[in-house]
Amino acid sequence: xxxxxxxxxxxxxxxxxxxxxxxxxxxxxxxxxxxxxxxxxxxxxxxxxxxxxxxxxxxxxxxxxxxxxxxxxxxxxxxxxxxxxxxxxxxxxxxxxxxxxxxxxxxxxxx
Amino acid sequence: xxxxxxxxxxxxxxxxxxxxxxxxxxxxxxxxxxxxxxxxxxxxxxxxxxxxxxxxxxxxxxxxxxxxxxxxxxxxxxxxxxxxxxxxxxxxxxxxxxxxxxxxxxxxxxxxxxxxxxxxxxxxxxxxxxxxxxxxxxxxxxxxxxxxxxxxxxxxxxxxxxxxxxxxxxxxxxxxxxxxxxxxxxxxxxxxxxxxxxxxxxxxxxxxxxxxxxxxxxxxxxxxxxxxxxxxxxxxxxxxxxxxxxxxxxxxxxxxxxxxxxxxxxxxxxxxxxxxx
Numbered sequence: 001x002x003x004x005x006x007x008x009x010x011x012x013x014x015x016x017x018x019x020x021x022x023x024x025x026x027x028x029x030x031x032x033x034x035x036x037x038x039x040x041x042x043x044x045x046x047x048x049x050x051x052x053x054x055x056x057x058x059x060x061x062x063x064x065x066x067x068x069x070x071x072x073x074x075x076x077x078x079x080x081x082x083x084x085x086x087x088x089x090x091x092x093x094x095x096x097x098x099x100x101x102x103x104x105x106x107x108x109x110x111x
Numbered sequence: 112x113x114x115x116x117x118x119x120x121x122x123x124x125x126x127x128x129x130x131x132x133x134x135x136x137x138x139x140x141x142x143x144x145x146x147x148x149x150x151x152x153x154x155x156x157x158x159x160x161x162x163x164x165x166x167x168x169x170x171x172x173x174x175x176x177x178x179x180x181x182x183x184x185x186x187x188x189x190x191x192x193x194x195x196x197x198x199x200x201x202x203x204x205x206x207x208x209x210x211x212x213x214x215x216x217x218x219x220x221x222x223x224x225x226x227x228x229x230x231x232x233x234x235x236x237x238x239x240x241x242x243x244x245x246x247x248x249x250x251x252x253x254x255x256x257x258x259x260x261x262x263x264x265x266x267x268x269x270x271x272x273x274x275x276x277x278x279x280x281x282x283x284x285x286x287x288x289x290x291x292x293x294x295x296x297x298x299x300x301x302x303x304x305x306x307x308x309x310x311x312x313x314x315x316x317x318x319x320x321x322x323x324x325x326x327x328x329x330x331x332x333x334x335x336x337x338x339x340x341x342x343x344x345x346x347x348x349x350x351x352x353x354x355x356x357x358x359x360x361x362x363x364x365x366x367x368x369x370x371x372x373x374x375x376x377x378x379x380x381x382x383x384x385x386x387x388x
Contacts, residue, residue, distance in 0.1 A: 006172045010191065010231065054300025055167035055259060058124075062196040068129060076302040089261060089341050090301065 001035045002052055009059040044071060045078020051087030114280050116155040116288035117356040118148060118380035119319070119349045120243075122164065123294060124234040125372035127198035127241055132371045144365035144378040145242035151380065152243055157288035159207055159250040160243070161214075161276060163352065164235035165258035165293045165345040170227065177225035178264035179272050181218065182253035183211040189232030197234055199241050204232065207250040210285060214252060217279035222272050227253075239292045256351060258293065258344040266328050269347040273354030280355070291352035293345030294374040296338065303340065305370040311338050312366060312375040315346060319379065320361035322353050342374070356381040 004026065008014050017025045022040040031039070038046040044061055048054070054075075061071040085091040130138060152160065169191045171177060184206045190199050211226070218224050230253050232240070240251065254276070256269055264272075280287035295315050296308035318326040327350050335343040353361075359381035366377045 002168075003172065003174065006168050010169070048302075053168065053259065054304075058300040059192060059196075062193055068125075072302060072304055079302060089259070 001029070001031060001039065001047070001050060002056055004029050004031075004039065005052060005056045005060050008063070009056065015063060043078070044074040045076075046082055047078075048075040048090075049078045049082040049085055051085060051091060053088060054090075112281065112284060112286060114277060114289055114355065114383055115157050115286045116152055116160075116290075116380070117352055117359065117383055118151070118289075118378070119291040119293075119352055120145065120148060120239055120378050121294060121372070121374050121376045122235045122238045122292040123297070123299065123372045123374045123376075124192065124197055124238065125369075126238050126376065127234075128196055129371050130198065133369050137367055137369055138372075138376075141365055141367065141369065141376045141378070142242070147364060148378050148380070149243045149245075152249075152288055152290075155288055156286050157249065158285040159210055159252055160288040160290060161252045161254055161280070162236050162239060163254040163256060163273075163276070163289065163291045163348045165348050166235055166255040167233050167259060169231050169233035170229070171255060171257065173260050176257055176260050177255070178257050178268070179222065180225040180227050180255040181211060181215050182206060182228075182230045182251075183208055183215060183226045184228050184230060187230050187232050187251065187253060190237035191231040191233045192237075197237065199237050202237075202240075202247055204240060204244075204247045205250045206252065210250065210283065211252055213283050214276070214279040217282045218272070218275040220275070221278070222268075222275040224272070235292055239290060243290070256347045258347050261332070263332060263344055264347070266330060266347065266350060269351050270324065270328060270354045273351030274357075276351065277355035277357055289352055289355050291348040293348040294342040295346065295349075295377060296340055297342035297374040298340035299342045299373050301341070304373045306340070307368040307370060307373075307375050308339055309368050309375055311343075312368075312377070315339075315349075316363050316366055316377065316379060319349055319353055320363060322356065322358050322360060322381070324353070327353060352381070356383065359383050
């Protein structure tokens with residue numbers, strides 16, 4: 001899943017192919033039905049929960065013209081809807097969400 | 112010859128891509144600090160600049176991830192990001208393949224390093240260059256420390272790599288500048304983007320200015336993750352500059368949180384003038 005997004009971010013040709021047929025470009029990759037659905041809808045919140053690194057995911061969001069604040073909100077909604085991040089660096093020590101981070105740091109607000 | 116400039120700066124994509132959303136009172140002061148850094152870099156007479164970045168899966172991926180990599184090309188294209196999104200037009204930055212080869216050969220005396228004849232610059236290098244060499248008239252030697260995909264190189268190895276880079280700069284006749292780029296505490300591109308642990312940042316920069324090796328190595332990834340987010344792993348780039356600067360003392364020229372940029376925006380440098388015995 002991340003391999004596809006990594007290659008998508010690097011390749012204007014793959015971006016064109018993805019725009020033309022989102023399912024066809026995923027054929028070479030070994031993906032679950034859930035991953036295919038998240039990549040084709042697209043469901044940024046689900047992709048985040050599935051473990052896509054934000055440094056990769058933010059470019060995918062930009063490709064879909066998703067504004068920055070909307071991108072952040074879609075990830076928050078994903079955690080709310082689908083539960084904690086399942087894999088990757090955000091799950092490494094247990095991603096506990098924005099509220100817990102706020103409390104642990106003793107800070108208010110945030111973007 | 113000895114390094115002619117050593118400094119660090121932030122590289123967050125919002126610095127150029129979301130500048131219209133920041134409080135101009137703070138962001139303008141930050142941009143002014145970047146202008147001063149450019150002036151200092153030019154005054155140094157540097158003939159090439161080593162930029163130690165924390166690359167973000169633009170070139171290096173988990174299928175073949177080096178802990179350390181150095182570019183070895185005559186030109187580098189960038190930015191890989193959409194120009195409108197990043198606020199930086201497409202560019203071709205000059206490199207220096209011959210100089211890269213000599214630096215890499217010297218680094219390899221003590222640290223194993225990957226080299227790359229192809230390298231697409233992402234915001235980690237593009238944002239600093241946008242401010243520091245806006246005409247793209249200074250050869251760039253791109254350097255990457257994997258700060259994104261664990262397992263990450265231990266901090267003491269990042270330090271050893273920085274020392275090796277310093278020795279390599281000493282060994283070539285060109286005047287070399289070295290700049291580390293990254294965030295301090297930050298949770299970039301995640302639901303927590305915008306959260307900043309400013310107290311932690313100031314403490315880190317105090318250790319950085321004192322160039323206190325023991326204090327800088329007294330972190331581990333678990334407490335960095337807890338206190339400073341996954342973006343905090345990028346302290347490796349700042350620490351490598353500390354090591355390269357060989358005990359020089361530093362000054363923070365600017366360090367203020369700008370949440371829409373997702374980081375405490377920072378510009379700092381080391382005093383490389385000869386010290387009295």
